[in-house]
Amino acid sequence: MNDPHFWWYVTRASAVLAWVLMTAAVLWGITLSTRVFRGADNPAWLQDLHRFLGGTALVLTGIHMVSLMLDPWLAMPIDQLLIPLIAEYRPLPVALGILSFYVLLAVQLTSRMKNRLPQRFWKAVHYLSYVAVLAVAIHGAFAGTDAGAAWYQGVATVIVTASVIALIVRIVMARRRTPATSSSRLTNDGAVPSLAEANPSNPLAVTRMIITAKHPVADGVVRFRLSRVDGQPIEPWYAGAHVTLRLPIGVERQYSLCSDPADRGHLDIAVLRQEPVGRGSAYLHDIAELGDELDVIGPRNHFPLEAAHEYLFIAGGIGITPIRAMIEALPPTRAWRLLYLGRTRSEMAFSRELESRYGERVRVVAGDERTERLDLAGEIAAATADVYACGSGALLDDVIAATPRARCHVERFIAVDRTTGANRAPLVVVARTTGRRIEVEAEESVLSALQAAGIPMATSCGTGVCGTCETRVLAGTALHLDSVMPDDDKDEIGVFYPCVSRATTPELVLDV
Ligand code: FES
Structure with a gap:
């Protein structure tokens, strides 16, 4: 610390290390996203490593900025380190470094809030890190004091070349990826499927499907194979997903998928006979035949298989x-x-x-x-x-x-009764799209109040077990009375199920 050049060394070392780690994080992310590990064992630490590299790069970038302030020769004021283009020293290259820091920060924050954010937004922020790696290269070349050194030029050449090659590979792989090769196995992009990812882009889309196989697999259990009527591959889905069958007798039933998610040619369900003749599962057992067509909603997933050892x-x-x-x-x-x-x-x-x-x-x-x-x-x-x-x-x-x-x-499969004795105080829900305020009486459900107000809502079980009516909560606190998934998971991703759930606050703002 007595060395007058101490902070100068720190500045240079932290900058180079941050750049190397940031590049490594991006390259590792690209490697995972190209799914070279598809079909191989892919434990959670692979994804953890990606996060660790990015997080460490951010910490080192912070150290780099602090050391720029502490170095007695540079002594950069904090505003010049945080606000682009006001630095006295080489404002443009410095601005690129500042913007890269903000990108790194945004990537880390949005990664931690991944389940709360629209997937497109999260991905767009994540993709900015490709640009940030190149911006850091320009920053280092024009604002760094080591740019003329042979070792620095060697490191820069390796990093930039690797980044460009990886980016090209990423783009080529993305273009070559067909729906049939999009893995629906445990990991997608090498990652744990979040609830958003575990459900395809439109999990409530209705697909016309045909029964292509039907045979018993146990006493009282019949396995059905469903294929798309138009012969197209099934939408990607993850293990733990279920579909809703809209039966010709005017009822809907949910069944878990039991086939291999990687098999995109069909969906398999196994139906236990549970109901009286002519109803739900009994209809499927007794009346549904090979060649019958059904409307199928989903797949939808509230039970995703997360990466574990x-x-x-x-x-x-x-x-x-x-x-x-x-x-x-x-x-x-x-x-x-x-x-x-x-x-x-x-x-x-x-x-x-x-x-x-x-x-x-x-x-x-x-x-x-x-x-x-x-x-x-x-x-x-x-x-x-x-x-x-x-x-x-x-x-x-x-x-x-x-x-x-x-x-x-x-x-x-069956909802737990959580409504008995629960707080059923009247509340007000505010629809985000129109700003309209809708009063929900004590005896009616939030779902039926929304429907009565003319707001289209998807619904199926009405008992808080299927997840069809899932709605995003934008403000207020939900009182979860459903059985779809653990309450803290719902709070984490900001959803509730208005067919049974209510609120602990007098008002809820909903994304409807
Ligand atoms: S309709 Fe099934 S959970 Fe709400």
Whole structure:
């Protein structure tokens, strides 16, 4: 510190390191986005590394700016470091450096708020980092004191060449990517699918589909294969997704997809017969035939498979359907186990198939075969894996009770009654598009008040379990009474389900 040149060294070292790390972050991001890891094991640390490189580059850029102020020779005033084009020293190259800092900052902030932001906005900000890398190169060449040094020119040549090549590869790969090769496996762009990504661009689009296969897979369970009537590939979807079938008898039913998400030729669902003759699932079992056409809404996903080092899947009965898609989507080398519980072996769809394909990874606990009692809490406590569970309400309650929140992921088929005793005070909702204020009485749902006011709202189950009516909350605090996903996840991405949910504030501003 006594060396009068100390801050000058810091300035130069932090600048070069920030530039190298920023370039590495961009190159790594491009590598992930070209999906060279598709089909290979792709643990979460690959994405973490991308974030770490970008975050460290930002910190080093901050150190660079502070050291520019502290260096006794340069002693740059803070306003000249923060406001482009007012620097006395080489204003244009310095401005490029300042703007690159703001881009880095914006990329980091929007990455942390990714689930709250429109995907296009987030991506647009992210793409600015390509420009920032080149802007930093110009900044260093014209504002840096080392630009004439051979070592600096060598580093700059390598970085700029690599950046340009990577950018060209990125553009070429993007153009060559056809819908059929867009991976729907665990990771997209090497990343955990966020809820926004887990749902395709228009998850409420209605697609006309035809039943191309129908056969029983267990007692009371029939597997249907659905293909698009127009023969086009299915929209990309992620494991854990479901579709809504609009049946000719005037009802809609939701079914989890159980096929491999990478197979874009068709969707498979397995339907448990649960209803009386002529209703919902019974209609599909008894009346729907090969060649019948149906309107299919989705796929839509509130149960996305996130990147983890290890998985413990727990399925109860027909809850095996989304779990099967998850198993199909995982790279072969990923560590996972399945506990599959059912009343009788004959009612457990896919149990033999899963056992024969995956051997000891699969433990089937059938009520009519069981010799020892399954210690579910003990199994979960002994694991460090992320737990994904789907099945009856009682099973899921047990799983939730035994699993740390951060590792627990469940999907319910039947809504939990959260409305009894909940605050049903009247409230006002404000529609963003028109500014109109709509009063919601204590006894009516927010959804029906919006519909009565002439605002078109998608709806299906009406009980807060399917997620069809998902609406973005722009201001106010939602009182979540649905069973779609954990409340903090909804708060994190800023949505609520107006068919059942209300508000803890007298007013909600909704993106409708
Ligand atoms: S309509 Fe199903 S959650 Fe609202």
